[in-house]
Amino acid sequence: MRYSDLIQFEPIESVIQLLDANRPAEAKKLVATYVISDDMAERIAKLMIPQLSFDESVDHKGLLVVGNYGTGKSHLMSVISLVAEDAAYQSMIRHRKVAEAAAAIAGKFKVHRIEISSQMSLRDIVTQQLELFLEKNGVSYTFPPADKVVNNKAAFEEMMAAFAEVHPNHGVLLVVDEFLEYLRSRRDHDLVLDLSFLREIGEVAKHLRFRFLAGVQEAIFDSGRFQHVADSLRRVKERFAEVLLARQDVSFVVAERLLKKTADQQNRIRTYLTKFAKFYSSMNERMDEYVRLFPVHPEYIGTFERLVFTEKRGALVTLRDQIQAILNTDVPEDRPGLISYDKFWETVTSNSVLRSDPSIGPVLKVSEVLTERVQKVFSRPTYKAMALRVISGLSVHRLTTGGDIYVPVGPTAAELRDTLSLYQPGIEDMGGDPADDLLTAVQTTLREIVKTVNGQFISKAPDTEQYYLDLKKDVDYDSQIEKRAEALSDDALDRAYFGAIKQLMERTDESTYVTGHQIWQYPIEWQEHRVDRNGYLFFGAPNDRPTAQPERDFYIYFIQPFEPPRFRDESKADEVFLRLKGLDDAIKRYLSFYAAAQDLASTASGGAKGIYLDKAKDALRDMSKWLQEKQMTAYEVTYQGKTKTLQEWTKGVSIRDKLRLGADERANFRDIVNVISGLALKQHFADIAPEYPVFSVLVTETNRRQLVGSALKALAGGTRTKDANAMLDALEMLDGDRIDLGRSRYAQDILKRLKAKGHGQVLNRSELLSGPTDVEYFHPVKFRLEPDLLVAVLGGLVYAGDIVLAITGDKIDSGKITQLAERSLDELKQFKHVEAPKEINVAVLRSLFELLGLSPGLAQLATQGSEEPVKQLLDAVSKLVGRVLIAGTDLHGKLSFWGKPLLTDDEIRDWRTRLEALKTFTEGLTPYNTVGKLKNLRIGSDDIDAQKKNLDVLASVEKLLELVGELGATAGYLSQAELVLAGDHPWVKQAQSARKDILEKLATDRSAKHAAEYRQALAQLKRDYLTAYIAQHSKARLGVAEDKTKAALRKDSRLVAMRALAGISLMPTSQLTAFDDKLDKLKSCASLVESELAASPYCPHCNFRPANEQGDFLPAANVIKQLDDELDRLLDGWQQTLLDNLDDPIIRSNFDLLKASARELIKKFVASKKLPDPVPPDFVSAVQEALSGLEKIGVTSEDIKNALLQGGSPATPDDLRKRFEAFLNDRCKGKDASKLRFVVE
Incomplete structure (x- = not known):
């Protein structure tokens, strides 16, 4: 099976030129071989072809095809221009969507294709080429010279007019390639002119059948190359559309052109x-x-x-050649x-x-x-x-x-x-x-x-x-390093080892303690006491160690693994030795590589030096990783002659717990060395400081100052933070939450020493601290407290009033306790001496106890050292401060009674000042919370006497507040009650008089001595109000019996008859409405009880307020009797009105027109002169029909009054008669007076 059996190979041209489309043989091949992806088809059909078409709904612009070399830009322009020139090419397009869309332009253009590589201006190139094109197509037109035109659009319009005469059904398509290279070659000024002309080309496309299509290698509107003409480009961009060719199309071309396959071949x-x-x-x-x-x-x-x-075309051509091969x-x-x-x-x-x-x-x-x-x-x-x-x-x-x-x-x-x-x-x-x-x-x-x-x-x-x-x-740097490593001495390897240990022990940024020796001051944690102890870390053996002064608590030695020195281990309690024993090939390789790289770097320069140093870093990293991973088994620790591996030292001990690690944390090399060293040295630490404090938080050389500072701030009256409590508790100065130095061995030791000095003697700093300047301790063989911690203890003794601390230029006693927070710790550490405080001033203390309401005998008890007087003093001070705060807050807002302030503005200012002074005095007593501090009491008899008046003011405020609190609600009730009753009611005048009397007495009675009198007067006034209100309520509201009468009246047959007759137009229905209103206004309420009225000054059921009642205030029972009588009168009147109107001759003449049944009902009524009971609807209808010839004219009494007063008053009888007749004539105007009936509403 050959490759040719699996693909339908179709070679491609290495370069396609636009002008190839002018040759018919090439043109057909260009169209037939152009491969179009679906994405490309979308751009051609939806953007490119509509812009080229003659569709007037499109905003036609110039077109730029944007694509890099080899993306098919020239090929695309060739295909589009060929279809536009000759419709026969449309069917050759390989993508159906593009072929269908191309119908809009197929054969509708005369096309001219050009490639630009000239120094001429763009206008000269385009106009010259268009003139040649026009001449070739039988059109005679010459563009005017550039210096003879205001704009070029008119010239294009003339050109297209001349073209249309010869080719009326075609447009002109100018296709330009290599356009970007041309623009890049232009100088700034020339480029601006070219862009201006290009803009005009884009604008003429809008209304003319002239189209411009150019190919560019990048989107010129977004190109940084043309930023210097950005303004001109922006105007060009408005009249040009861009068609972007995607770089991803190469794969599609490869698959569809070079490597097309049938379904069988794919299988x-x-x-x-x-x-x-x-x-x-x-x-x-x-x-x-x-x-x-x-x-x-x-x-x-x-x-x-x-x-x-x-x-891109390089990929296609390369693949073409490789596939052909x-x-x-x-x-x-x-x-x-x-x-x-x-x-x-x-x-x-x-x-x-x-x-x-x-x-x-x-x-x-x-x-x-x-x-x-x-x-x-x-x-x-x-x-x-x-x-x-x-x-x-x-x-x-x-x-x-x-x-x-x-x-x-x-x-x-x-x-x-x-x-x-x-x-x-x-x-x-x-x-x-x-x-x-x-x-x-x-x-x-x-x-x-x-x-x-x-x-x-x-x-x-x-x-x-x-x-x-x-x-x-x-x-080959690695080879060079390996060659050098072969010649390294054991001493060089030991130096490399110490280089890794220095990094793992995190000493790379620390200066050595002694120049020229690898020794550092170093802390490790004394786990049992949660405190760091200071010692030294040394690389080497004791006989190589320099004399490091001052001596500290321990020494940790890392011994050379390759050439260990000979020395005598004296099994000292303060020495720990670490030896690397588990040397394998890996660590030896890392060490030798590191040492060799460092050695070569020392003699190299330039880039080689950097490479060797990088190699050394890599080796150091590998060393460190090995040491970290193998630490527990590869290291032996020797302490007092006993040697064990790290793993053996930690048997039964949780390293994670010791280091207090979280779930996601892991111990590093240094952490493990510290823990093991701490385990070995813990007894040594206990021996040299048997009574050292035990802390609840870790105390380090770094944070000890902060912890002591927090403790001193707390002693000085600041916030007791977690850090402060931790320090105070460790120094045994807390008893629960209370500061108490009675159980602090450190404080008691100082007091013991001070007492031993004798009366009037001081305890100097040198008698409390001993040792070199950098390593001083208080009681070094027992407590071994650092100066920072001693200052914290001294601060506690100052707080308790047991000592006075003398510093440069001042003395700090319990009265100046805030200086513990204000002075720097370094200044406090350099204190001069400690001395005993003064004795207690019994006379002043007795006066103070009397002022605060305590037994004066407590003063004598305090001189005997009892803490009970202090306890009672602080308790009294706390209560008094609370009273002052409450009084000061309520002084302005709550000292108001019966709607009036009890104090004048001047009194309020004076009392507030006095209360503030009392508060300041009282709060000043809070620091004296021990018997010792009472010796430093900084007040005299005059200060105490000055507070007596202030205490009187406090008592007055409290009495007045008590009065307002007790009687304020009643006074407020009575104030509301005054608004409920009518202003002329006797009780209202009684209340106003009582209020005036009480407020006048309170103006002079600032201690509320007559509170009982005020209480009695208000209570009587309230009782009188209840009586008055209930009497008026009973009068204004219907009781149970009257309410039943009202309900019966609503259902009365007379009222029912009138409601039936209201349907007759002549009836004065306003009378019925008025009657219903009167009946509705009669309210019922039989639910009021005195206890409810005592809580609220008006009835909660009917909200009766006499002051709001309108009209005559008549008893409700009388009113309902009057309404019953009025109902008789109203019905009789309505009955008579009907009889009078039915007796009218005109109306009687209408009786014969009524139905027999209706006529009979009316005759029976007229004959009996009594309304039927009940009034049936048939009767109402019959009367309404009989009176239908009459017209009702409704007038009000106000209308009549206004008519009679029309000419003024007083008036003669004739004047009134004439005015009334004029009124009647006005209302009867245009109507048959015999059929009118006036009804006074």
């Missing part, structure tokens, strides 16, 4: 490739793509697109017969011009060396063919990295296997996973290539496993 290819698919990661999933592009590997074109020095050869059965991108390397190597390219030449050089070495001395001949393909693939890939051929990226072994379709015959017999077996073969080949060239020219990224040609690796 045969699929069968062929399927047997190899299991060796590759994605061939099965991408099988359709593999089949469509066979024999070209899908990654070939993708890789080709990333080559920056090639054109294998077309008549057999398809291999022992490997996938695919053309992969490594094949392109042959094209590169055969092009001598590329050698001079600085981005290609170095790759060619390295590739040739690699190829030559593999050809000559490859150690695995079986894999040689694969090795050569790998080198070619890596060489091509080296050119796809955006122009940077030195960037360390490349394909992995798996990517090389898949993208090159690498295959090794016999791999199918290995029995493992096919893809993994093939990958192993590829990895072996890569390793053998590297081995063949001694590690030169090709590298592998350690993190990503990517292989790439390393163009800088023209010296």
Whole structure:
């Protein structure tokens, strides 16, 4: 089976020129061979053809076809222009959608094609070419000279008019290629003119049958090349449309032109490739793509697109040549017969011009060396063919990295296997996973290539496993390092080892403690006390260690592993030794490589020095990783003559718990060294500081100052933070939440020393701290407290009033406790001495206790050291401060009674000032919370006397607040009650008088001595109100009996009769409405009880408010009797009105017109002079029909009054008679007066 049996190969031209379309033989071929993807068809049919058509609904513009070299730009313009010129080409278009759309332009144009490469202006080129075109097509027209026209659009209109006379059914299509190159060649001023002319071309297309189509290599409107003429470009862009050609179309052209296949051929290819698919990661999933592009590997074109020095047509031409070369050869059965991108390397190597390219030449050089070495001395001949393909693939890939051929990226072994379709015959017999077996073969080949060239020219990224040609690796640095490593001394290896340990112990950024020696001041945690202890870390043995001053708590030694020094281990309690014993080949290789690289870097320069240093860093990283991983078993720790591995030291101990690690955290090398050293030294630490504090938080050299500072701020009255509590608790100065130094051994030791000095003597700093300047301790053999911690204890004693701390220029006692927070810790640490406080002032303290309402005898009790007086003092102070705060808050807003403020503005200001003074005085007593602090009491008898008046003001405020609180609600009730009763009610006047009397008395009674009198007066006034209101409520509201009468009246037969008669037009219905209103206004309420009224000043059921009642205030029972009588009068009146009107002669004449039954009802009524009971609807209808000849005129009493007063008042009887007659005449005007009936509403 040959390749020619599986594809219908159709070669392509390397270059298509626009002018080829002018030759008929070429033209037909151009149309027939143009391959169009669905995406491209959409752009042609929806954008390009409508713009070229004569459709007047389209906003016609000029057209620019944008596409890079080799994307088919000239081919597309050739095809479109040929169809526009001759409709016969329409049927040759290979895409149905485009062929159908092309009907809009097929054969409708005379076409002129040009390629521009001239120095002439664009106008001169276009007009010259158009004149030649017009002459060729029988049209005589000459464009006017450029300097004779105002604009060119008029010239184009004249040209098209002349053209239309000869070719009335055609348009003109001007097609221009190489347009971008022309524009790039133009100078700035000339380019502006050219763009202006181009804009005019785009504008004339809107109304003329002139179309302009040009091809450009990039979208000129977005190009940075033309930013200097951006304004001109913007105006051109408004009149041009762009058709963009996608770069992805190359694969489509390859599949449809070069490699077209029938369904049978595709099936045969699929069968062929399927047997190899299991060796590759994605061939099965991408099988359709593999089949469509066979024999070209899908990654070939993708890789080709990333080559920056090639054109798209280069891919097509290269593939054409490579396919032609294998077309008549057999398809291999022992490997996938695919053309992969490594094949392109042959094209590169055969092009001598590329050698001079600085981005290609170095790759060619390295590739040739690699190829030559593999050809000559490859150690695995079986894999040689694969090795050569790998080198070619890596060489091509080296050119796809955006122009940077030195960037360390490349394909992995798996990517090389898949993208090159690498295959090794016999791999199918290995029995493992096919893809993994093939990958192993590829990895072996890569390793053998590297081995063949001694590690030169090709590298592998350690993190990503990517292989790439390393163009800088023209010296085998690894080989140089390995040669140097062979000659290294043990001392050099020890130095390398210490280099790794320095990094792992995180000492790289720390200065050594003694110049020239690898010794550092170093802390480790004393786990049992959660505090760091300071010592030294040294690389080497004790006899090499310099004398480090001052001495500290411990020494940790890392001993040289390759050339360990001889020394005597004295089994000292403060020395820990670490030895690396588990040396294997790996760590030896890393150490020697590191030492050799460092040694070579010291004598190298330039780039080589940097490479050696990078190699050293890599080796150091490998060393560190090994040491980290092998630490627990490879290290031995010796302490006081006992040697165990790290793993043995941690038996029964949780390293994670010791380090307090989270779930996602892991211990590093340094952490483990610290924990093991701490385990070894814990007894030593306990021996040298047996009574050192135990902390609840970790205390380090760094945070100790902060913790002590938090404690001092808390003692000075600040917030007691978690840090402050932790420090105070560790120093035994807390009893629960209370600060109490009675159980602090550290505080009691200081007091004991001070007491031993005798009365009036001081305890100097030097008597409390001893040792060198940098390593001072309080009681170094027992407590071993650092100066920071001693200051915290001294601060507690100042707080308790037990001492006075003397510092430079001042003394801090409990009265100046805030200075503990204000002064710097360094200043406090340099205190001068400690002295005892003064004695208690009994007289002042007695006065203070009396002022606060406490027993004066407590003052004497305080001198005896009892804490009970302090407790009662603080309790009284706390209560008094609370009272003052409440009084101060309520002074303005709540001292209002019966709607009036009890204090004047001046009084409020004075009282507020006094309360503030009392508050300040009282709060000033809160720091004196120990008997010792009372010795520093900073107040005198005058201060105490001044507060007595202030306490009187506080009492007055509280009494007035109590009065307002007790009687305020009643006063508020009475204020509302005044608004409920009518203003002239006697009780209202009684209430106003009582309020005036009480407020006048309160103006002088600031202590509310007469509160009982006020209480009695208000209570009586409320009782009187209840009596008055209930009396008025009973009068204004219907009781149970009256409510029944009202209900009966609503159903009364008289009222029912009137409602029936209201349907007769002559009836005065306003009387009925008025009666209903009066009845509705009578409200019923029998639910009011006195307890409800006592809570709210008006009835909660009917909301009766006498002040809001309108009209005469008559008893409701009387009103309902009057309404009953009024109902009789109203019904009699209505009855008489009907009789009078029915007795009218005119009306009687209508009786004969009524139905017999209706006539009978009326005659019976007239005869009896009594309304039927009940009034039936038939009666109402009969009367209404009988009176239908009459017209009702309704007037109100107000109408009559206004008529009679028309001429003023007073008036004579004649005047009134005349006015009334004029009123009647006005209302009767135009009507038959005999049929009118006035009804007064």
